[in-house]
Amino acid sequence: MIETINLNKSFGSLHVLKDINIKIEKGEKVVIVGPSGSGKSTFLRCLNCMEDPTSGQVIFNGVDIADMSVNINIHRQKMGMVFQHFNLFNNKTVIENIMLAPVYVEKKKRRAGIRQKLFGKQPAEPIKSVKEIKAQAHAQAMELLARIGLQDKADVYPSLLSGGQKQRVAIVRSLAMQPDVILFDEPTSALDPEMVGEVLELMKDLANQGMTMVVVTHEMGFAREVATRVIFMDEGRILEENNPKDFFEHPQNPRLKDFLSKVL
Amino acid sequence: MGNFDKKIETFLNVFIDGGGYKTVIEGLKNTLLIAILGLLLGIVIGTLIAAVRVLPKYKTLPKVLNGICSVYVGFFRGTPMVVQLLVFYYVLLPLLGIRMDSVTVATWVFGLNSGAYISEIMRGGILSVDPGQMEGGRSVGLSYSTTMLRIVIPQAVKNILPTMGNEFIALIKETSVVSFVGATDLYVAFNNMGSSSYEFMVPYLVMALIYIVLVLVISLLIKLLERSLRKSDRNH
Numbered sequence: 001m002i003e004t005i006n007l008n009k010s011f012g013s014l015h016v017l018k019d020i021n022i023k024i025e026k027g028e029k030v031v032i033v034g035p036s037g038s039g040k041s042t043f044l045r046c047l048n049c050m051e052d053p054t055s056g057q058v059i060f061n062g063v064d065i066a067d068m069s070v071n072i073n074i075h076r077q078k079m080g081m082v083f084q085h086f087n088l089f090n091n092k093t094v095i096e097n098i099m100l101a102p103v104y105v106e107k108k109k110r111r112a113g114i115r116q117k118l119f120g121k122q123p124a125e126p127i128k129s130v131k132e133i134k135a136q137a138h139a140q141a142m143e144l145l146a147r148i149g150l151q152d153k154a155d156v157y158p159s160l161l162s163g164g165q166k167q168r169v170a171i172v173r174s175l176a177m178q179p180d181v182i183l184f185d186e187p188t189s190a191l192d193p194e195m196v197g198e199v200l201e202l203m204k205d206l207a208n209q210g211m212t213m214v215v216v217t218h219e220m221g222f223a224r225e226v227a228t229r230v231i232f233m234d235e236g237r238i239l240e241e242n243n244p245k246d247f248f249e250h251p252q253n254p255r256l257k258d259f260l261s262k263v264l
Numbered sequence: 265m266g267n268f269d270k271k272i273e274t275f276l277n278v279f280i281d282g283g284g285y286k287t288v289i290e291g292l293k294n295t296l297l298i299a300i301l302g303l304l305l306g307i308v309i310g311t312l313i314a315a316v317r318v319l320p321k322y323k324t325l326p327k328v329l330n331g332i333c334s335v336y337v338g339f340f341r342g343t344p345m346v347v348q349l350l351v352f353y354y355v356l357l358p359l360l361g362i363r364m365d366s367v368t369v370a371t372w373v374f375g376l377n378s379g380a381y382i383s384e385i386m387r388g389g390i391l392s393v394d395p396g397q398m399e400g401g402r403s404v405g406l407s408y409s410t411t412m413l414r415i416v417i418p419q420a421v422k423n424i425l426p427t428m429g430n431e432f433i434a435l436i437k438e439t440s441v442v443s444f445v446g447a448t449d450l451y452v453a454f455n456n457m458g459s460s461s462y463e464f465m466v467p468y469l470v471m472a473l474i475y476i477v478l479v480l481v482i483s484l485l486i487k488l489l490e491r492s493l494r495k496s497d498r499n500h
Contacts, residue, residue, distance in 0.1 A: 050399060077405030087400030091418045100414070101404035170400075177404055 001026045001181060001212060002047060007056035007066075009039075009046055016042045018236040020056070026180070029213045031223040031244075034233035035259060040216045043233065044183050047214065048072075048079045061180065077105060080174025080182040084189050086166040088158040094169055095154040098141040098176045099134070105177070106133040137176075144172040148202060164195030168202050181212040188219055220263055224248055232256045268465075275457070275466035284457040291453030292474070298370050298442060298449070299435040305375025306431070310382025313337065315412060317383065318390050333383070340380035346441045349373050353445040366447035370439070378435055385427050389420030422493050429486035433479050450474060 002024040009017040016039045024030055032040045045051040047058060049065055049072050058066040065075045089097050106128065113123035128136075145151045148168045158166055167187055174182055184203065188196045200222050207213060207226045217223065223230050223244060230247040232240040232255075240253045248264070251257045278284045313333045319326040340348065353369050364372075393416050401411030421428075440451040454471040458464035 048403065050402065073402075073405045073407050075405075076403060081399075081403035083396060083399065083403070085394075085396050087394075087396040087403070089397060089400060089415050090394075091415065091422070101406060104406060104410065174404065 001061065002214075003057075003059040004047070005057040005059070007043075007046060007058065008054045009042055009051060010054045016236050017046065017053075020236075020238060022231075022238065022241075024181070024212070024214060026212055027210055027228075029207050029215070029226050029228045030231060031215045031217060031227040031229070032231045032233055033217065033220070033223060033259075033263075038233045039236040040233045041185055044185050044214060044216050047183055048076050048081055050081070077101070077177050078180045080177060080179035082167070082170050082174060082182060082184045082187050084186040086158070086163075086170045086190075088166055088170055088173070090158055093155050093157055094150070094161070095138065095141050095145070097158065097169060098144060098173045099137040101173075102137045102140065102176050103133055106137070140176060141172075144175055145169075148172055162195060163191045164198045167191065167195075167199045171199075171202055171206070175206075181214065182206070184213065184215040184217065186216055186218070188217065218263070220248070232259065234259075271463055271466050274461050274463045275470070278457045278461045278463075278467075282457070282460065284453070284460075287448060287453040287456055288450070288474075291448050291450040294367050294370075294442070294447060295436065295439045295449045295478075298367065298374050298439050298447075299432065301371045302374030302378055302435055303432050305371070306378030306382045306435075307428075309375065309379025310384075310386050311417065313379065313383035314386035314390055315417075317387050337380045337383055340377050341384075345373070345377055345438055346444055348377060349441060349445055366442065366445040369445060370442040370447050374435060374439070378431060381431060382428070385424050385431065386420060389424035390416055392423050393419045425486065425490050425493065429483060432486075433482060436478060436482070437475065 002022075004020050004022050007017055007020040008015070020043060032043065034040045042051055046053050046066075047060075049058065052068070053066045056066065057064045060075055060079065063070060063075065065072055088094075089100065092100060107130065109125065110127055110130070110133065113125065113127040116123045117127070142151060142154065145154055148171075150165060150169065153161060153165065153169075158169070161169065171182075171187075187203070188199050191199060196219070200219060203213070203215070203222070204226055215222070215227075225244075227244045229241055230244050231238055232247070232251075232253065234255050240247070240251065240256050248260065251260055279288070313336065316326065316329045316333050319330070321327050321330060343351075349370060352373050353366065357364060357369065390412075397415050397419065398408075398411055401415045402408070406414075439449050442449050443452045443455075450471055454467040458467045
């Protein structure tokens, strides 16, 4: 589903990612661990071109999205991302946060449909009214909120939510686009310890339902329990990848051994 | 102070019986018109320029646009408003063969001028919004411009509202330079009254009072607006 070919990323003279080649299949839960500064977050951000790769390819559903001529927005709609600092829209209520992107996409489709009709062509999908679009998005958003038990927070601004609530809303915001894969960039690192559990719980839930996930995290317990593959990165390279059992019990690379002895 | 009573009487004579209040009303109208339309124009121009100036600059087009905007801001911040007004009214418009009445010209010049200042205010406002907001928008597949327009700029506006109030007040007070191109504003109205009665003390005093009241009312309105915007952050 996602494949990177000779992916390189430099910030100025700093070479952060060095020739990363990786293939992620549908349904996989890939957890990336490594010391800070190892390039794992940068790698994740290159997967949806939040950082533009310096060279190399990122193939997503058969399209090289690192190519600057590709309309990246369309592909990002199918590639959710969850951030360390949530990045909920502060000027929108919780439900507006969730509805914004789906409504935007549907409205765009509607305009395209109307244009096609104007030129005498049959639009590919029936044209929905704006009211219909909003009602559908609202119903879907309420359903998602019900899933995380936050229906009563629908009309509240993010500033009033706890960190754990914010992160769970951020996760369902990305779910609202029905993505093929979700990228998690240290989703629990900015949370109070007591809130880490609720977020991990939701992520496990998603994993069990078959969502493809790429997770950068320091939560080794989560990696061990949920991952189908664990990757160790250091100094911009993938040094080891294995199933969680062998990864944690029989690490091969000396750097990984060193790393695990410190974090476990 | 007997003298002062007489001065007030003279003023009232000119103001009411001499029809001075009509000029004052016209002056007040022009002052507000130029300041308000100028501000609106300035907000539009300023937002556009600010949006260009915060664009990521990998490609040629943003670089070129950015250069144009720099020149624009440099010119309008680098010359006094009076000079801009005179250049537009006596140099540019005749050269282009356009006829425009002085109030319209003043409105345009005020708009263009405040656009330069507001662009910098707005740019600061946009930069003050957490970059994560842009990333959040982009990550769900919204385009750069949509995220800017619907997420970043609304938050920037909230941050810069007090500074914008300042800009508006400065505009109101600066309208007194439009007399250079023959438009009637508050200053011209009271100055006329002074010259017709050879008595300037009271007219100028009243003029100052009107300016103060105007500015106080505006500051109050801005404060109310600010409060209602902040409320959206903390309701329920």
